[in-house]
Amino acid sequence: MKEDNSLAEVMEHMEVKHKFCPTSKQYKDKFKSWKWIKRLPGEVAQWMVEKANERQTEEGKETTFSFKGRQWTIEQAQDTALRTRKLIVAETPSDIEVETPRRLGDQTSPASHGPEVDAQGRQIRSFNVESPAVRRTFPLTWEGKNRADLVQALQAARDSRRRQEFERAETEFLEALEGHRHLLTPTHEETVKIAFEMANCFAEQDRMKDANTTLERVSEDFIERFGAGHKKTVQYGLDVADLLKSWGRQEDALAFLAHARDAFERAHDDSEYERKAARNKSRRRRPTSPATRLKTIRDDMSADPSSSRIDRGIGTARTFVATGEAGVEDLLKCIESVCARDRQAFAIQSLQARAERLKLYNKQNMVFQHIADYTSTKDLWNQTWSQFVWDKDKSRTLDFLEASLELASACLRGGCDSDWMFGRAQRQAEETFGFNDERTIWTLISIGLVHQSALGWFAATRWFEAAYSAALSAYQSDDGLVKSLEIAMEKKFFSYVSDEGKPYKAIFGVNGLTFRPRRLHLE
Structure with missing residues (x-):
C-alpha cells in the first residue's frame, strides 16, 4: 500500500521472489480479514474533507486522519471525494477518537505533549475515523448544476477547443467531466466520451502526461467497478489502444493491449476444476x-452455453x-x-x-x-441479417453493424468479394439512421479506413467522398469532422493525426459522436 502497487504487481512480485502463488480472491480475502484498504470509501473521504475544512475555517487548524490503520492526508481525501458520487452525510458520527500525533523520535506517551503545530504555528489534530453513517441518494445536481448545465459546459469546452483557447477549454472540460462523473457515474458512456475528448485536448498541446493521467483515471474506475477482466473493461482497453495509435503511439497501444489481455486471462482462467483445486490446500495451483x-x-x-460465456469466449x-x-x-x-x-x-x-x-x-x-x-460467409451474413430487427435507438443496432463491418473487413483482407457487404452496410445505415446522421458518417469512415489500410487510397476514395458529402450536409464547413475529411481529399489519405503529430479535433466526439471506427483499422 505504501508503494501504491496494484494487486497484479503484488502477485507477480510474490510469485517471482517467494514462489507464493495464491489466487487474487485469496489475497483479497486475507486483506479483508486484516481490515486493509487501499482507497478511502467515498463517504468517509467526503466526511474528512468537510471536517478538515470546518476546522480550518473555524479554528485555523490543520488535520490528519487515521482510518483502518493507515494515515490519510487531506489531499488524498479530497482526491477521493471528487471521484465519488454525491452523498449526503446525515450527521457527524459519534465514534471518533481524537489524539495528538507523536513526533518523530519521541519515545514517550503522546499524552505528555501539547498539541502538535505546523511551521506556521497552526495546531494539527489527528482523528481515528470509522465509516460515518450516510444516507445515499441519486443526485440531480452537482455543485448547484444540473445535467443541462453540464451539457452547456461541455459544448462551451468544445467551442473553446475549436478556437484553440486551450486553458479555458481545459477548465470547461474538467467541469463537465466531474459533473458527469457524479450525475451519471464514472463509467457511463457519456462520461467516458468526455474523458476521451479531454485527453485529446491535452494531446493537441503535446501534454501527453496529462492525457495519460486522464485515461488512467478512467481505467481505475472501470477496474474498480467491473473488475479488470470484465468485457466492459476490456472494451475500454481496446478503445484506449485506438486512441493511443491515433496519436502515433503504436508501442504504447500494444503495451496497453497486453495489459488488457493479461487482465482478461487472469480473470477468466479459473475453471470449475481449478477452483476446486484451489480449495485443496495440499496442492499448489499451477x-x-x-x-x-x-x-x-x-x-x-x-456444457452450459450462455451469452456471457460466448462473449467471454x-x-x-x-x-x-x-x-x-x-x-x-x-x-x-x-x-x-x-x-x-x-x-x-x-x-x-x-x-x-x-x-x-x-x-x-x-x-x-x-x-x-x-x-x-470464406464462401460460406455469405450464407451466414444473409441468415443473421434476415432475422435482425433494426432499431435506430438501440445500441444493439450499432453493435450488429460494427460486427458486420468486422466480418466484411476480414473477407476483404482475405482477397474475397466483400463489396456487396460494405454496400449493404452503407444502405442499411442510411435507411436506419438517415443519410447525414453521425452514425452513418462514421460507418462510411470505417469502411474507408478498412479499404485505405488493405488496398490503398484509390479503393477508399468513394467511401470518404460519401462521408464528406454527408458531413457537409450535416455540419458547418468549419466543423472539425468536415475539415479532417476535406484534408483527406487533398492529401489522398485519411489520418487521425495531422502533419504536426496532433490529432484532428473531429475525433472522439467533438460533435457528440458516439459511433466511430474502433478495431477495424488496427489489424
Whole structure:
C-alpha cells in the first residue's frame, strides 16, 4: 500500500521472489480479514474533507486522519471525494477518537505533549475515523448544476477547443467531466466520451502526461467497478489502444493491449476444476497453458452455453488470434456452433466469431486452405441479417453493424468479394439512421479506413467522398469532422493525426459522436 502497487504487481512480485502463488480472491480475502484498504470509501473521504475544512475555517487548524490503520492526508481525501458520487452525510458520527500525533523520535506517551503545530504555528489534530453513517441518494445536481448545465459546459469546452483557447477549454472540460462523473457515474458512456475528448485536448498541446493521467483515471474506475477482466473493461482497453495509435503511439497501444489481455486471462482462467483445486490446500495451483485455457473455456461453453460465456469466449479468442495460438480455431468453431442454435439471439456473436476465425486464417496465410469458410460467409451474413430487427435507438443496432463491418473487413483482407457487404452496410445505415446522421458518417469512415489500410487510397476514395458529402450536409464547413475529411481529399489519405503529430479535433466526439471506427483499422 505504501508503494501504491496494484494487486497484479503484488502477485507477480510474490510469485517471482517467494514462489507464493495464491489466487487474487485469496489475497483479497486475507486483506479483508486484516481490515486493509487501499482507497478511502467515498463517504468517509467526503466526511474528512468537510471536517478538515470546518476546522480550518473555524479554528485555523490543520488535520490528519487515521482510518483502518493507515494515515490519510487531506489531499488524498479530497482526491477521493471528487471521484465519488454525491452523498449526503446525515450527521457527524459519534465514534471518533481524537489524539495528538507523536513526533518523530519521541519515545514517550503522546499524552505528555501539547498539541502538535505546523511551521506556521497552526495546531494539527489527528482523528481515528470509522465509516460515518450516510444516507445515499441519486443526485440531480452537482455543485448547484444540473445535467443541462453540464451539457452547456461541455459544448462551451468544445467551442473553446475549436478556437484553440486551450486553458479555458481545459477548465470547461474538467467541469463537465466531474459533473458527469457524479450525475451519471464514472463509467457511463457519456462520461467516458468526455474523458476521451479531454485527453485529446491535452494531446493537441503535446501534454501527453496529462492525457495519460486522464485515461488512467478512467481505467481505475472501470477496474474498480467491473473488475479488470470484465468485457466492459476490456472494451475500454481496446478503445484506449485506438486512441493511443491515433496519436502515433503504436508501442504504447500494444503495451496497453497486453495489459488488457493479461487482465482478461487472469480473470477468466479459473475453471470449475481449478477452483476446486484451489480449495485443496495440499496442492499448489499451477499456471495453465494458453491451449489448456482455451480448451477449458470451450468445454465450459459447450456444457452450459450462455451469452456471457460466448462473449467471454470471443474476448479470449480475440487476444489470441494475433499470436495464432493453438486451440483458438477450435474455440471459434465451437462458438459458431453454439450461436447457430439461435441466430436471432446470438446474431452479433455469430458474426464476431466468424470474423475472428477469418482474421486467423489471413494472419496464417491459409486463405486458400479455408476458402470454403470464406464462401460460406455469405450464407451466414444473409441468415443473421434476415432475422435482425433494426432499431435506430438501440445500441444493439450499432453493435450488429460494427460486427458486420468486422466480418466484411476480414473477407476483404482475405482477397474475397466483400463489396456487396460494405454496400449493404452503407444502405442499411442510411435507411436506419438517415443519410447525414453521425452514425452513418462514421460507418462510411470505417469502411474507408478498412479499404485505405488493405488496398490503398484509390479503393477508399468513394467511401470518404460519401462521408464528406454527408458531413457537409450535416455540419458547418468549419466543423472539425468536415475539415479532417476535406484534408483527406487533398492529401489522398485519411489520418487521425495531422502533419504536426496532433490529432484532428473531429475525433472522439467533438460533435457528440458516439459511433466511430474502433478495431477495424488496427489489424
